[in-house]
Amino acid sequence: MADVNFKAEDGDDRPVGPGGRLVREPLSERDSPEAPYIELLFFAYRDFISDPDAVLVAYGFGRAHHRVVHFVNRHPGIRVADLLDILKITKQSLGRVLKQLIDGGFIEQVQGPQDRRQRLLYPTEAGRALALRLIAPQERRIGAALDLLSPDERRGAEQFLKQIIDAGERDKVARLIGR
Amino acid sequence: MADVNFKAEDGDDRPVGPGGRLVREPLSERDSPEAPYIELLFFAYRDFISDPDAVLVAYGFGRAHHRVVHFVNRHPGIRVADLLDILKITKQSLGRVLKQLIDGGFIEQVQGPQDRRQRLLYPTEAGRALALRLIAPQERRIGAALDLLSPDERRGAEQFLKQIIDAGERDKVARLIGR
DNA sequence: AAAATATGTCAACATGGCTGACGTAAATTT
DNA sequence: AAATTTACGTCAGCCATGTTGACATATTTT
Numbered sequence: 001m002a003d004v005n006f007k008a009e010d011g012d013d014r015p016v017g018p019g020g021r022l023v024r025e026p027l028s029e030r031d032s033p034e035a036p037y038i039e040l041l042f043f044a045y046r047d048f049i050s051d052p053d054a055v056l057v058a059y060g061f062g063r064a065h066h067r068v069v070h071f072v073n074r075h076p077g078i079r080v081a082d083l084l085d086i087l088k089i090t091k092q093s094l095g096r097v098l099k100q101l102i103d104g105g106f107i108e109q110v111q112g113p114q115d116r117r118q119r120l121l122y123p124t125e126a127g128r129a130l131a132l133r134l135i136a137p138q139e140r141r142i143g144a145a146l147d148l149l150s151p152d153e154r155r156g157a158e159q160f161l162k163q164i165i166d167a168g169e170r171d172k173v174a175r176l177i178g179r
Numbered sequence: 180m181a182d183v184n185f186k187a188e189d190g191d192d193r194p195v196g197p198g199g200r201l202v203r204e205p206l207s208e209r210d211s212p213e214a215p216y217i218e219l220l221f222f223a224y225r226d227f228i229s230d231p232d233a234v235l236v237a238y239g240f241g242r243a244h245h246r247v248v249h250f251v252n253r254h255p256g257i258r259v260a261d262l263l264d265i266l267k268i269t270k271q272s273l274g275r276v277l278k279q280l281i282d283g284g285f286i287e288q289v290q291g292p293q294d295r296r297q298r299l300l301y302p303t304e305a306g307r308a309l310a311l312r313l314i315a316p317q318e319r320r321i322g323a324a325l326d327l328l329s330p331d332e333r334r335g336a337e338q339f340l341k342q343i344i345d346a347g348e349r350d351k352v353a354r355l356i357g358r
Numbered sequence: 359a360a361a362a363t364a365t366g367t368c369a370a371c372a373t374g375g376c377t378g379a380c381g382t383a384a385a386t387t388t
Numbered sequence: 389a390a391a392t393t394t395a396c397g398t399c400a401g402c403c404a405t406g407t408t409g410a411c412a413t414a415t416t417t418t
């Protein structure tokens with residue numbers, strides 16, 4: 001408990017703690033008109049991620065593995081540097097999970113044909129199978145959501161998400177996802 | 180490198196590793212028609228989260244603190260149990276960050292007036308100020324995205340996110356966000 | 359020949375999840 | 389009144405995944 005403690009009903013003459021007086025009013029609609037969207041994004045992502053999480057435990061993998069498996073399957077032959085740019089993590093973080101996926105036989109590295117310094121990443125058949133298992137429940141979830149929307153509304157969902165992406169990243173992402 | 184290694188150009192008679200043959204074809208549009216939406220959600224969330232992250236480092240806090248500060252400010256007097264249900268984490272995980280926020284003077288606990296076992300959570304003035312600083316860049320980001328959408332399209336964005344939430348959670352979330 | 363690039367690796371550290379066990383005060387049930 | 393349940397806190401330890409910094413190697417570019 002905080003050292004400044006008191007009953008909830010004892011009004012305005014309460015002691016003032018180190019952080020100032022207590023605030024009893026919720027963040028107003030004026031302070032944060034978009035709060036519902038902010039929170040929807042949080043809740044949607046929370047549940048969206050929970051589907052593949054359940055699959056991953058069976059393999060002893062985590063979310064980091066999921067991301068790598070996903071993008072390697074979507075872009076077979078992707079360079080390590082490009083994967084790092086997509087995930088926005090350090091090569092040390094990637095290296096750890098990548099090694100496990102290679103050791104497990106889900107991904108293989110192929111020396112780049114032009115530039116032999118490159119290690120192009122390809123899924124194995126097992127890697128492809130894993131990717132499909134991971135994406136299946138998300139397909140269902142997204143598909144069911146889109147089924148309820150009109151064409152205009154779908155466009156809205158897509159545009160909204162695109163505009164939330166950093167301006168400097170939008171073109172790259174658009175190319176990546178093929179839109 | 181994987182023990183099974185070879186040049187990228189040497190065709191179909193390649194050795195078969197423990198995960199099966201290499202797969203060179205991208206995940207097809209048929210396998211995953213909603214892949215663009217899946218990835219948009221990933222990229223949007225990635226960047227959406229990066230705004231408050233920058234603010235948090237100045238306080239020595241992380242994303243876990245952000246979530247707690249946010250929901251306590253949106254619902255002053257929230258019970259610990261309800262916060263756990265929103266965040267879907269364990270009380271041990273919450274306890275750690277909550278203690279730091281209380282010690283730092285950003286949140287205070289008040290004994291429940293009816294049920295004195297409860298510790299109702301309130302932001303201090305400092306806690307409110309932090310919440311406002313954290314939400315400001317997200318407000319701008321979301322606001323700018325919504326500005327580009329028609330009413331129909333906005334509805335689409337909102338409905339899409341709502342439908343991605345677990346069916347059993349939707350009503351609770353709707354009440355929570357006031358929609 | 360020198361410099362830059364693509365990648366890998368070692369060591370150490372921080373955050374924030376988790377489980378399991380146990381404790382305490384207060385409310386509820388019997 | 390006693391027993392049980394509930395709300396919350398806490399200790400200890402583990403794991404996944406992010407970080408920085410330094411250094412190594414092979415290859416390409418200058």
